[in-house]
Amino acid sequence: MNVELEPLRIEPGYRKVAAALTERILDRSLPAGVHMPPEIELARQLGVHRSTVREALRELETNGLLERRRGSKRMVVTRPANNAVAEGVRRALSLSDVSFQHVWEAMTMIEPPLAEAAARRHEPASLTALEDAAAQFRAHNADTQVVGRSEAVREVADFFRRLGDCAANPVLILAQEPLLQLLEPSLDAMIDQVPQARARIVTAERRIVEAVRARDAASARDWMAKHIRDFKRGYELAGMSLLQPVG
Amino acid sequence: MNVELEPLRIEPGYRKVAAALTERILDRSLPAGVHMPPEIELARQLGVHRSTVREALRELETNGLLERRRGSKRMVVTRPANNAVAEGVRRALSLSDVSFQHVWEAMTMIEPPLAEAAARRHEPASLTALEDAAAQFRAHNADTQVVGRSEAVREVADFFRRLGDCAANPVLILAQEPLLQLLEPSLDAMIDQVPQARARIVTAERRIVEAVRARDAASARDWMAKHIRDFKRGYELAGMSLLQPVG
DNA sequence: AGCTCATTAATTGTCCGACAATACTACAAT
DNA sequence: ATTGTAGTATTGTCGGACAATTAATGAGCT
Incomplete structure (x- = not known):
């Protein structure tokens, strides 16, 4: 043998x-x-x-x-929640060079159906948290008061996280986390290059919140898709290459 | 001051x-x-x-x-790979109770567009790896030779991983990993309850591979959607509740 | 009692030194 | 070419020590 x-x-x-x-x-x-x-x-x-x-x-x-x-x-x-993935993501991405194109494509795939699910399944508490996140970004990025870049991008990512909470699916929340980890450095490089970026984000978030509140899944999906497209447009307006690595 | x-x-x-x-x-x-x-x-x-x-x-x-x-x-x-996320996912999920419903919904959202991207962007090497993964599952789950349950589910997950490689987007690969971590225990509970499950998986993988090879994005997406639906059907055939926690 | 403040105890961060077990290396012997 | 042998390098673990700092205790005060 x-x-x-x-x-x-x-x-x-x-x-x-x-x-x-x-x-x-x-x-x-x-x-x-x-x-x-x-x-x-x-x-x-x-x-x-x-x-x-x-x-x-x-x-x-x-x-x-x-x-x-x-x-x-x-x-x-302490019990790690979704941020347990964050560390792993950060490590994994330090190796492979990720471009905004990659981040954007992933968001295009995941976020619109996630918004749809959020519209269908949100509960009072999670909806309130979502509204708060949108309100906070709006308040911090009004004409009169504009908050620092890093804080702004964190708030944008937080909005997506709250939306994930509305969708009430822990698997989606985990899957979304890598995107958000990478969205922050991506946005960070772009947001101050495009004057109208913050205002457009405010508008998009408002529309999405409205659709979610009304449980209008189709509308939530569409506005989210538009929101995501805007990110790409921002890159183009800033004259930045979609292929350049983030972070 | x-x-x-x-x-x-x-x-x-x-x-x-x-x-x-x-x-x-x-x-x-x-x-x-x-x-x-x-x-x-x-x-x-x-x-x-x-x-x-x-x-x-x-x-x-x-x-x-x-x-x-x-x-x-x-x-x-050494350089960290994608599985850097795996540990974090495992810990995070030990806390929140995840049901097959959650896993299934996430796969429904993510996998079809991922298959689409794979069809568009695969390279010779990644396509070969995908074909190999499908061939391996087919060989190990033919009528004459049926491999153990845990190995079978691992091969199923591997097929998705190879598909992720074909899509050539590190962000998607990271986002997909939580699903696959959870797919394994989900399938593990179901696959031996449904006699025809393995055969149906073989068929679906074959169709998907063919579509990817032909760069037929629409067809790849559709077959993947069907593949995912089959998982749910398997649960129903097995008489298992979609809401019972996995793992 | 409830509160503030000083004193003491507990705990961590870091250091020193030591030693057994074992992987690595070089070399001799079969 | 494989096997045995000796010596070295390195890790895993240990015992103990001490300064810095936080947590706990109690004294005094209102």
């Missing part, structure tokens, strides 16, 4: 510690929001040295299962 | 070390494939203790910028 035995993988201790802690967070025996036990206590319970625990903690930290509240010392258990 | 100075964030050393190393990997001054310098050497260069370096290395490791080749001691610089 010709048995190919595969190389058994021997994991270092810090990885096992990380796995143990991860499991206890995911199965909620360490519930979200509580303070982590002190490192030395973890070390005692698990029978390893504190350094080993610390290496494991760094793993959980970069995985987003632990976070340190501002200026606080002890770390807090 | 009313200067509100915001709380400056003092980052711990291990984080700065991680940032420094990350930068040197991303700007390719530490090119992919090379061995990392020894920890003690890094510590010397950066003027910190080895423990601090190690904590930083854990961060890079979980970020996928470093990997340890099987049973090897020194770590190797």
Whole structure:
């Protein structure tokens, strides 16, 4: 017989510690929001040295299962939502060069049907959040008060996120997140080159909100499609190449 | 004057070390494939203790910028792939309860236009990979030879991944990944309940491949839409609720 | 009691040094 | 050419230490 035995993988201790802690967070025996036990206590319970625990903690930290509240010392258990994907996306895109063309094409595909779903399924709370997001962008980008570029693009992305919440589909929300991660740097490069950009965004968001509120799926889809087309137009008006890499 | 100075964030050393190393990997001054310098050497260069370096290395490791080749001691610089998102998705979904309905709706939105793009833009290499994926599923799921359930669903997901490669849009590939992560457990629960499921998948994949090869975008989209509808039909035939959580 | 402030305890970040286990290398022996 | 051997390099883990800083405690005051 010709048995190919595969190389058994021997994991270092810090990885096992990380796995143990991860499991206890995911199965909620360490519930979200509580303070982590002190490192030395973890070390005692698990029978390893504190350094080993610390290496494991760094793993959980970069995985987003632990976070340190501002200026606080002890770390807090947290459950990552859609932003868990964000880090991964950021890493993945640092390799492959993504152009605005790519981002735009993906948005063209995903956002209009998402707006449609949002119109059909929104609930009072999610609709309110959507309206708030639109109102905030409108207020911050009126003629009299124009907020900084980076904040503006974040608000644009937030509008899409609220729309995802209206659509009430966690899978879509996850799928949308890569686009939004990349939309921000894309818009960032363009928005100040085109004077009328902010005003057009305000209008589009208003129309979309109205359609969603009226549960008019077709109209929501169409206005969203127009909104997305405007992004491309903005690039063309700014004289920027659609193929140049974002970020 | 009313200067509100915001709380400056003092980052711990291990984080700065991680940032420094990350930068040197991303700007390719530490090119992919090379061995990392020894920890003690890094510590010397950066003027910190080895423990601090190690904590930083854990961060890079979980970020996928470093990997340890099987049973090897020194770590190797590497480039993160699309599956960087996978971990994040898995964690995010362990929290919110996702139903097949959600997965199905997202696929309905994303996959048909993706097939369309694949038909338009595939290159010889990516087309070959797509054909191979379809051929592999066909061979493994013929009447005479039926492969295990988990392998079958993985091959189904792989077909979609190859299609994503054909579409040649990294953003779409990233957006699609959450769906595929969730498609596998969804299919896993269904595929053996419906005798004709595998045969129907074989047919659908064949049609899609043919359409893509012929650069017939409309046909690719339509067959993909049919393919996706079949998944839902499979659930109904199996008498399973669309609303029950997957995984 | 409730509040402010000083004092103490607890906790993290970082360091030092050490050692066993093992992967890597060079070289000798079969 | 493979196998064995010795030596080195490197990682994984450990014990302990200490300064800086946050959290907790209690004293004093209203």
